[in-house]
Amino acid sequence: MSEGHAPIPFPWQMDEWELIQRTRRDDRLPHALLLTGPEGMGKRRFADALAASLLCCAAASDGIPCGNCRGCDLFRAETHPDLKYIVPEEPGKAILIDAIREFTSKESLTALAGGYKIVIIEPADAMNRSAANSLLKTLEEPVDRTFMVLISSQPGKLPATIRSRCRQLQMRLPEPSLAKQWLSGETEGMDTALLLSLASGAPLKARALADPALLRLRVKLLRQFADIIAGKADPVTVAAAWNKLDLSLVLDWYYGWLTDCLRLKTDPECTGVINPDQRKCLQGIGKSIEFKRLFGYIDDVHQAIRARGSQLNQQMLLESLLLPLAGRQFGNLG
């Protein structure tokens, strides 16, 4: 959100935006919206723009907030009394019942400014069972002009009872050309095609990777991975080094390397690789791992990614991923 302006949806979100604005014009706005879709494509921005639109006193006919009224001022100052965000106290932790109750008590459901009362819950799948049950009661008996936005890139983790009471809006990744165009305007002198490939097409994720130091780190880690396979590096030492980094990012990269190894092992001419700049290296690694083992490694990292946030000991997790790769000289006889 740039200063002095109200948030607006990203260019690739205009179809979904128009869809919601139409339901609003027809007075059919649902009480609860479940925004789903991959990470890094701007679901939160869409929710923000929607909230600003509903709180704006003079929104344009297309729903874009004016940016100048009292509602927009309060939104920008993050002090609007009718907008609440519910997020985990720390990233990766659960959303607890108290946070939900604070919003769902009768008094707090009534809008102070006479318009909508809005809550944005992100990630909604972080609600623990009692928090979800508490929200469910409000979803079952919604108060008029209450608007709840649940954001989740893993909606399967939400109870079915919650999902069924929300209007689900599946956000799609942008067309590659549109994503590239946007990313070019956000980054300078970077390989936008590579960034988008590394981010599986998610523009915000690609923008976050647009840092030469980060890209150098990625290559360094890939070399360490290759060295473990070649028996030239100790997996425990490498795990300790990786443990100091952002685990999500490391697991994401590692997953991309392994799946590229598989792609290139299956079809050396394959064009749909995630790491086109590291093709040779990954093809070489793939050659030295049997299919069965490769599938096993991919399974392991896939499970680690799914369990993200619930691991107690990251060093152990990384060791459990890297140790099986090692040659005999590091004590692995497998």
Ligand SMILES: [Zn+2]
């Ligand atoms: Zn306004």
